[in-house]
Amino acid sequence: xxxxxLEIVTPDAKVYSExxxxxxxxxxxxxxxxxxxxxxxxxxxxxGEVAVRKGGQESFLAVGDGFVEITGESVSILTDMAxxxxxxxxxxxxxxxxxxxxxxxxxxxxEEVAAVNASLAHSLAQLKVKRRSSK
Amino acid sequence: MPSTRDIRRRIxxxxxxxxITKAMQMVASSKMRKAQLAALAGRPYAxxxxxxxxxxxxxxxxxTHPLMAKREGGKHCVVLVSTDKGLCGALNSNLTxxxxxxxxxxxxxxxxxxxxxxxxxxxxxxxxxxxxxxxxPLFAEARAISKFVQELFTxxxxxxxxxxxxxxxxxxxxxxxxxxxxxxxxLKGVQAGVPHGNAPALETSGLEFQFExxxxxxxxxxxxxxxxxxxxxxxxxxxxSEQSSRMVAMKNATDNAKQLIKDLTLEYNxxxxxxxxxxxxxxxxxxxxxx
Numbered sequence: 001x002x003x004x005x006l007e008i009v010t011p012d013a014k015v016y017s018e019x020x021x022x023x024x025x026x027x028x029x030x031x032x033x034x035x036x037x038x039x040x041x042x043x044x045x046x047x048g049e050v051a052v053r054k055g056g057q058e059s060f061l062a063v064g065d066g067f068v069e070i071t072g073e074s075v076s077i078l079t080d081m082a083x084x085x086x087x088x089x090x091x092x093x094x095x096x097x098x099x100x101x102x103x104x105x106x107x108x109x110x111e112e113v114a115a116v117n118a119s120l121a122h123s124l125a126q127l128k129v130k131r132r133s134s135k
Numbered sequence: 136m137p138s139t140r141d142i143r144r145r146i147x148x149x150x151x152x153x154x155i156t157k158a159m160q161m162v163a164s165s166k167m168r169k170a171q172l173a174a175l176a177g178r179p180y181a182x183x184x185x186x187x188x189x190x191x192x193x194x195x196x197x198x199t200h201p202l203m204a205k206r207e208g209g210k211h212c213v214v215l216v217s218t219d220k221g222l223c224g225a226l227n228s229n230l231t232x233x234x235x236x237x238x239x240x241x242x243x244x245x246x247x248x249x250x251x252x253x254x255x256x257x258x259x260x261x262x263x264x265x266x267x268x269x270x271x272p273l274f275a276e277a278r279a280i281s282k283f284v285q286e287l288f289t290x291x292x293x294x295x296x297x298x299x300x301x302x303x304x305x306x307x308x309x310x311x312x313x314x315x316x317x318x319x320x321x322l323k324g325v326q327a328g329v330p331h332g333n334a335p336a337l338e339t340s341g342l343e344f345q346f347e348x349x350x351x352x353x354x355x356x357x358x359x360x361x362x363x364x365x366x367x368x369x370x371x372x373x374x375x376s377e378q379s380s381r382m383v384a385m386k387n388a389t390d391n392a393k394q395l396i397k398d399l400t401l402e403y404n405x406x407x408x409x410x411x412x413x414x415x416x417x418x419x420x421x422x423x424x425x426x
Contacts, residue, residue, distance in 0.1 A: 009179050011177050011274060012176050013176050014179045042187070042347075042357075043346065044352075044353055067357055071190075078187065
């Protein structure tokens with residue numbers, strides 16, 4: 001069976017690079033499931049959860065905003081954050097979420113609001129992934 | 136003729152200098168390792184982004200964006216990426232020598248790092264803004280610089296932008312280089328990140344890409360992001376260069392100080408021995424005169 005080469009890269013490191021059977025990712029216009037032989041597509045990625053199916057097993061990653069390039073054989077994700085479910089520290093993410101929400105309540109300029117919103121989205125994505133995998 | 140005491144004093148002061156430069160060398164070498172790793176870690180992202188851009192470039196021939204506009208006009212902007220502190224060898228003077236080549240009247244400077252800003256002020260060039268970046272450059276710092284020059288460009292205050300920085304080649308070799316940033320021109324020409332000579336040649340897959348939501352939106356978001364990332368990667372490279380250059384400079388300083396101590400100690404011992412011989416001579420002469 002054909003497989004997809006999934007690559008997830010952040011400015012800090014190459015987080016994931018493996019052949020997988022299917023990828024579900026959060027596009028700006030909703031969730032997308034990508035199978036091998038998908039039409040070539042370039043889209044924006046929203047912060048959220050990436051589900052990877054490989055050999056009947058599913059694993060999850062939390063990702064931030066970014067871009068996805070899909071060809072028939074590969075999925076390349078460029079994002080500013082990517083953490084595997086097993087590496088997420090729930091307490092830390094929860095704390096980060098609270099901090100970001102508290103910051104949003106203060107008076108901020110546009111640039112800061114955007115930055116805080118991004119970090120809020122990051123921690124929410126981490127929490128979502130963590131809670132699902134611990135169920 | 137210096138007395139033994141003078142020489143002892145000098146030895147002591149050179150020893151103190153050597154101690155300081157040694158400490159700075161240690162600090163720089165640990166920071167260097169971190170900065171080099173960070174610069175290397177950014178490269179896969181840059182490579183992937185380059186290939187994404189190269190792939191889509193073929194499909195978005197009629198796509199235009201304000202950042203791609205080529206304008207006639209000589210107004211030029213240089214982003215000068217220098218260091219905050221000195222004591223890093225010839226790094227900054229190499230950079231500023233390149234910077235002097237730009238026309239005084241039509242060039243405005245945007246500086247990252249204090250040394251560059253001082254240079255611009257001293258030479259009475261036009262300084263548009265000064266940014267700082269930390270030992271571990273943050274993406275937000277790069278975004279601030281990138282946003283600023285993008286605004287200058289889209290408002291028409293400048294017609295082209297390039298970045299002058301020190302490219303990190305190896306611990307011993309850093310080269311001042313300038314890289315054009317804006318206008319982007321053809322989509323194919325976009326380089327996110329830093330060319331390194333040994334980068335793999337980009338292959339276009341020849342596939343026809345679809346865009347979601349639309350080509351304008353995706354590329355509209357992708358282009359500024361690619362620029363932000365390019366500046367970020369440049370900051371990382373500059374930081375790695377700075378720390379490497381400082382480490383090498385401090386190592387040389389320590390070695391020189393050690394050599395100096397050796398020479399001075401030799402001189403001190405010679406002088407001491409000469410004094411003893413002189414005293415012995417005096418004593419024996421006195422005894423002979425008495426006997």
